[in-house]
Amino acid sequence: MNITRENIDELNAVVKVDIAKDDYQEKVDKILKDYRKNANIPGFRKGHVPMGMVKKQYGKAVLVDEVNKLLQDALNKYLTEEKLDVLGNPLPKEQENFDWDKENYTFEFELGLSPDFKVDLDVKEPVTHYKIVADDEMVESQIKNMQKQYGKLVSKETAEEGDIVAGTFKNEEEGIDNNTSVELEKLKGKENLDKFIGAKAGDTISLNTKGLFEDDHDLIKHLKIEHDKAHDLDIEVEFTVTEVNHQELADLDQELFDKLFGKDQVKTVTELKEKIKEDAAKQFQQQSDQQLMNDITEKLIENTEFDLPKEFLQKWIQTVGEEPMTEEEAAEEYEKSEKGLRYQLIEGKIMKDNNLEINFEDLKAFATDKIKAQMAQFGQMDPSEKELDDIAARILSNQDEAKRLSEQLMNEKLLEFYKENMKFNEKEVTYEEFVKEIYE
Structure with a gap:
């Protein structure tokens, strides 16, 4: 041969x-x-x-x-x-x-x-690294939700601002007949609120769904309708009141703090606010890191120039699917996937040049941390080492799960590498500012 x-x-x-x-x-x-x-x-x-x-x-x-x-x-x-x-x-x-x-x-x-190229991490225009923080409005809203969660409902005769009114929404033509409870503070506009003020059990209120709630998505829950239908829904509905309740908030005292965070972990309202900010920062970190990774990916693709064997790849794409593609279909598929392929090559180059790799012990430790975090959510705060090892072994014996966890771990290693080796523009924003800047 x-x-x-x-x-x-x-x-x-x-x-x-x-x-x-x-x-x-x-x-x-x-x-x-x-x-x-x-x-x-x-x-x-x-x-x-x-x-x-x-x-x-x-x-x-x-x-x-x-x-x-x-x-x-x-x-x-x-x-x-x-x-x-x-x-x-x-x-x-x-x-x-x-x-x-x-x-x-x-x-x-x-x-x-595969093309031969170099990756330069010193980009001309640094990527923005968002630090998302909880502002005072978010903290106060979270505290109020906690007070509601551990507060109590008190029945009353007539509805006032801030009450919760139970009843049934109906519209025969649209097939709407749903029992629900409406928090009056979530209604949109004074006109809608005024219709509920003074209402009592047995009263029927005529309402228009357009602009009924501050958030149109509330219609999904209250009318039991599909998501797509909730947007711009403009119909008349009848709401028959069955019960009026007032939400009494739980006191901000040690009893509430202990219920929320464990005995003596938080002792004052100031500590409560700090704890909420700290927990929010941890929750926002994942979104911040994901956005950072997305932006780094785009920047590296933009900043790293190399040619690809385009004609060959289009021919190859024609053959790899379950059904053969035409030349036109393959060309279209190549255009869709080219950016992803470029980043795969860039990522592979960075991993190879900087000896970024995962061994079994790394993967096992990563899987164990995930397991512990999940168990903690269900109140299992101190699982034994044997129990963790057994669960980790079972998960890692599944090839698909092992591959998924390996990809997550390598993604974390890459992000950590980028944070240590690239320059960023640090920007502190509230969650609302972050959403507007990224998605709007």
Whole structure:
């Protein structure tokens, strides 16, 4: 067997594989002998079928199968030994009038080669690193929610501002008939609020759904309708009051603090506010880091120039799906995936150049931390080491789970690497400011 390579340019090559009869004949003969031993052909005893008949019936199929196996093994070995960094998979070149009746064969494969490039982390325009903080309004809102959660409902005769009114929304034409409780502070506009003020059990209130609540999404819960329907819904509904309640807030005292955070962990309202800010910062960190990673990705793609074997990749895309694609479909798919491929190459280059890798102990520790955090959410604060090890072993034995966790861990390692090696514009924002800046 002989393998040679011709480099077309820096990104494309053709590998030629010559296979001679001596490379495959011994294996083919052995398989055909085994076939002869086990063949059941009418008119012949088992094991006594003439070899000529076996070759006639099975010879071509066995030959093709063995040559293809030999070809694939040889090609994979060649790519490994030559340390060729290829994109996609080798594509066999079409050969007109290929003749399997010959004894020697030549196969050619197109290769798409990974480009050689450098990654410069010193970008001209630094990425913005958002630090999301809880402002006073958010803290006060969170405190009020805590007081509501541990407060109590007190029944009353007539509704006033700030009360909760239970009842049923109805609209026969739209099939709406839903029991719910409306927090009057979530109604939009004085006109809607005034319709509820003074209402008592048995009263029916006519309302228009357009602009009924501050947030249109509240219509989903109160009317039991689909999400898409809630936006700009403009119909008349009847609300029949069944009960009026006033929400008494829990006192901001040690009893409440202990319920929220454990005994004596928080002792004053000032400490409560600090705790809320601290917890909010931890929750916002994930969003901040995700946005930072997104922005770094875009910046590195923009800042790192290299060519790709575009024509080869489009041809390869045509062949990899369950259904073959047309040239036009493959070209369209390439345009969609090109940016992702570029970042994959950049990421791989950074990992290789900086020895960023994951070993099993890293992965096990990462999985264990995830397990502990999840168990803590369900009140299991101190699981045994054996229990954690058993769960981690079970999770990591699942290849899909192990791969998912590996990708998460490598993402964290990369982000930490970027934070240590890139310059950023630090910007402190409230969550509302962050959402407006990123999504609007």
